[in-house]
Amino acid sequence: MPSWEYAPAPESRAIANLKPNYRMFLDGEFVEGGGEPLKSINPATEEVLAEVSTAGSADVDKAVKAAQRAQDKVWGRMPGAERAKYIFRVARLIAERARELAVLESLDNGKPIRESRDVDVPTASAHFFYHAGWADKLDHAGYGPDPRPLGVAGQVIPWNFPLLMAAWKIAPALACGNTVVLKPAETTPLTALVLAEIIQQAELPPGVVNILPGAGEVGAAVVGHPGVRKVAFTGSTDVGKSIQRSLAGTGKKLTLELGGKAANIVFDDAPLDQAVEGIVNGIFFNQGHVCCAGSRLLVQESVAEELLDKLHKRVATLRVGDPLDKNTDVGAINSRAQLTKIQELVASGEAEGAKRWTSPCPVPDKGFFFAPTVFADVSQAMRIAREEIFGPVLSVLTFRTPDEAVAKANNTPYGLSAGIWTEKGSRILWMADKLRAGVVWANTFNRFDPTAPFGGYQESGFGREGGRAGLEAYLDV
Ligand code: NAP
Numbered sequence: 186m187p188s189w190e191y192a193p194a195p196e197s198r199a200i201a202n203l204k205p206n207y208r209m210f211l212d213g214e215f216v217e218g219g220g221e222p223l224k225s226i227n228p229a230t231e232e233v234l235a236e237v238s239t240a241g242s243a244d245v246d247k248a249v250k251a252a253q254r255a256q257d258k259v260w261g262r263m264p265g266a267e268r269a270k271y272i273f274r275v276a277r278l279i280a281e282r283a284r285e286l287a288v289l290e291s292l293d294n295g296k297p298i299r300e301s302r303d304v305d306v307p308t309a310s311a312h313f314f315y316h317a318g319w320a321d322k323l324d325h326a327g328y329g330p331d332p333r334p335l336g337v338a339g340q341v342i343p344w345n346f347p348l349l350m351a352a353w354k355i356a357p358a359l360a361c362g363n364t365v366v367l368k369p370a371e372t373t374p375l376t377a378l379v380l381a382e383i384i385q386q387a388e389l390p391p392g393v394v395n396i397l398p399g400a401g402e403v404g405a406a407v408v409g410h411p412g413v414r415k416v417a418f419t420g421s422t423d424v425g426k427s428i429q430r431s432l433a434g435t436g437k438k439l440t441l442e443l444g445g446k447a448a449n450i451v452f453d454d455a456p457l458d459q460a461v462e463g464i465v466n467g468i469f470f471n472q473g474h475v476c477c478a479g480s481r482l483l484v485q486e487s488v489a490e491e492l493l494d495k496l497h498k499r500v501a502t503l504r505v506g507d508p509l510d511k512n513t514d515v516g517a518i519n520s521r522a523q524l525t526k527i528q529e530l531v532a533s534g535e536a537e538g539a540k541r542w543t544s545p546c547p548v549p550d551k552g553f554f555f556a557p558t559v560f561a562d563v564s565q566a567m568r569i570a571r572e573e574i575f576g577p578v579l580s581v582l583t584f585r586t587p588d589e590a591v592a593k594a595n596n597t598p599y600g601l602s603a604g605i606w607t608e609k610g611s612r613i614l615w616m617a618d619k620l621r622a623g624v625v626w627a628n629t630f631n632r633f634d635p636t637a638p639f640g641g642y643q644e645s646g647f648g649r650e651g652g653r654a655g656l657e658a659y660l661d662v
């Protein structure tokens with residue numbers, strides 16, 4: 186077979202409209218914050234993209250008060266049909282500025298442009314569209330005849346889907362009549378601040394949405410502010426636990442969306458080539474920086490060798506490199522700290538005796554990159570089978586019977602998602618019933634839709650986001 190070289194197909198970075206400085210968004214205006222400015226870098230090149238002002242503690246107080254005023258005087262009183270118009274406008278403006286947002290997201294986060302363009306940005310827009318539709322129908326959502334908003338929502342989001350997580354949090358809050366103070370992650374604040382521009386462009390009343398960049402202590406100040414009535418957090422289990430402790434007894438409503446160690450389970454009757462695509466999408470999508478990533482492959486013993494062989498061949502074709510190149514499948518790891526964490530866990534896998542296979546693909550020598558890696562002969566006690574790696578690393582375990590598959594899949598403190606690959610519909614239903622996971626995919630993986638509730642069991646958190654169920658978190662029911 187001739188081997189064809191790919192020609193570079195870079196998206197132009199000029200589309201990102203990158204500015205040297207970004208300011209925080211407070212009470213409808215872009216202002217300098219009282220904190221030390223941070224520098225956001227491009228993880229694919231390690232160059233500084235922009236300087237971003239951060240919030241001091243006085244800013245957090247100002248933002249919560251602005252959000253309270255906006256909630257009392259304007260947003261909470263506005264008829265749902267009116268709120269919907271603003272939210273629809275935000276959805277449309279995201280779609281209009283989709284290319285700009287996609288390129289900026291890839292620059293700031295390191296994810297491939299194919300993903301930011303085809304998944305992150307359209308799904309962010311879809312969340313606003315979907316929730317705009319609810320704003321005037323809350324009486325019919327099943328939460329009583331006249332469900333009321335809670336007030337100010339304090340929201341803290343991670344770096345893996347910066348714009349999408351912001352949309353995921355802000356859209357339901359606004360639809361239900363709440364106002365928002367949101368803290369984006371330190372390494373990826375830029376698209377949230379362009380979303381703030383869009384919110385300004387859509388002429389949302391000042392104070393309805395406030396976006397305060399900064400480090401963890403800004404997040405802690407937002408969730409701890411007495412004016413905040415609802416807290417929504419997505420991130421690590423450790424920080425989630427500390428937030429839950431700090432909110433105990435305050436009466437604030439809390440949802441936590443934390444880590445995961447999902448099982449992707451392949452039975453011997455599954456269409457293996459299709460399963461391989463699902464496994465690849467499950468763990469290498471977004472460099473594996475996905476809380477619901479299919480990071481544990483459970484494969485039925487009789488097809489394990491054949492599946493692993495197909496998997497290696499397929500993974501070896503993945504192209505690692507420039508996130509702005511449209512041919513790139515796996516982009517940059519978001520930060521040096523995350524890369525170090527992945528390297529450390531991979532070293533533990535080798536030390537504990539798992540068999541490592543790493544794709545022979547070329548990897549850029551500048552920036553933070555990690556070649557797709559598959560561990561075979563993994564046992565349940567190994568760290569790579571128990572801990573969230575949050576990188577492009579798959580751990581493969583085997584099973585013989587459906588009962589054993591369920592037992593192994595559930596042998597985790599997490600419980601965010603799971604995947605089942607089989608031709609048998611009855612087996613899918615039987616398994617889905619027994620798996621302790623908030624989302625169970627059958628013959629597919631990593632599908633996201635605003636209509637589908639998303640959330641965890643156990644240490645993956647509680648509460649649901651998306652769908653009708655997700656509205657409950659933002660209503661006084
Ligand atoms: P993280 O520390 O939990 O960060 C998530 C968000 O919380 C960030 O905005 C962070 O700010 C903020 N934060 C940090 N400390 C806080 C505090 N005490 N109170 C309130 N907010 C606080 O997660 P990470 O460091 O980005 O990643 C660590 C691990 O978490 C990953 O390796 C992965 O296992 C997991 N993770 C899970 C998800 C998910 O979607 N479930 C997403 C990302 C990471 P800074 O940006 O300044 O840290």
Ligand code: MG
Nearest residue numbers: 225226293372
């Ligand atoms: Mg960055």
